[in-house]
Amino acid sequence: MREIHDLSFDIDRFLEDAARAKQQLEVERWREELRLRALRLFAARTTELQWTRALLKLVVWELHPDDLFSELIGNLDRVPRRRWPQVVALAVALRHSWREDGLAQIVRSLHVPRQSAEDNAPSRHTKHSRRSARKSSASKREGRKSRRTK
Numbered sequence: 001m002r003e004i005h006d007l008s009f010d011i012d013r014f015l016e017d018a019a020r021a022k023q024q025l026e027v028e029r030w031r032e033e034l035r036l037r038a039l040r041l042f043a044a045r046t047t048e049l050q051w052t053r054a055l056l057k058l059v060v061w062e063l064h065p066d067d068l069f070s071e072l073i074g075n076l077d078r079v080p081r082r083r084w085p086q087v088v089a090l091a092v093a094l095r096h097s098w099r100e101d102g103l104a105q106i107v108r109s110l111h112v113p114r115q116s117a118e119d120n121a122p123s124r125h126t127k128h129s130r131r132s133a134r135k136s137s138a139s140k141r142e143g144r145k146s147r148r149t150k
Contacts, residue, residue, distance in 0.1 A: 053077070056084050063091040 089110055096102035
């Protein structure tokens with residue numbers, strides 16, 4: 001009985017080794033023979049590619065941002081097209097922000113202003129300030145509406 005068990009174990013190991021060797025050969029063939037041709041074809045077929053939400057999501061997904069990304073950007077399905085560069089820049093910045101010099105390099109590369117007057121002002125996030133900000137936004141919208149009707 002033990003001989004049969006050993007034989008089946010040897011056959012299983014042989015089959016696993018053969019499958020692994022076949023997979024390795026396929027990977028090598030892909031890398032050495034097929035990959036370049038496939039990517040050239042991909043490049044030729046994407047010359048007219050436009051920015052789409054699907055492309056934006058793919059780029060963000062490839063950068064693997066952490067939960068802070070969602071906190072700062074929100075739902076990607078609701079981000080307007082004009083903010084897509086910010087989305088990509090933030091995803092890249094998050095990827096490189098684990099060290100201060102990494103984030104500083106991204107800031108320099110993208111020519112992001114380092115400081116503004118708002119950065120130096122004390123932060124006051126109270127119900128009152130949010131309410132007055134909403135009121136001022138509403139009054140700006142009302143002003144725009146009244147200007148349009150004139």
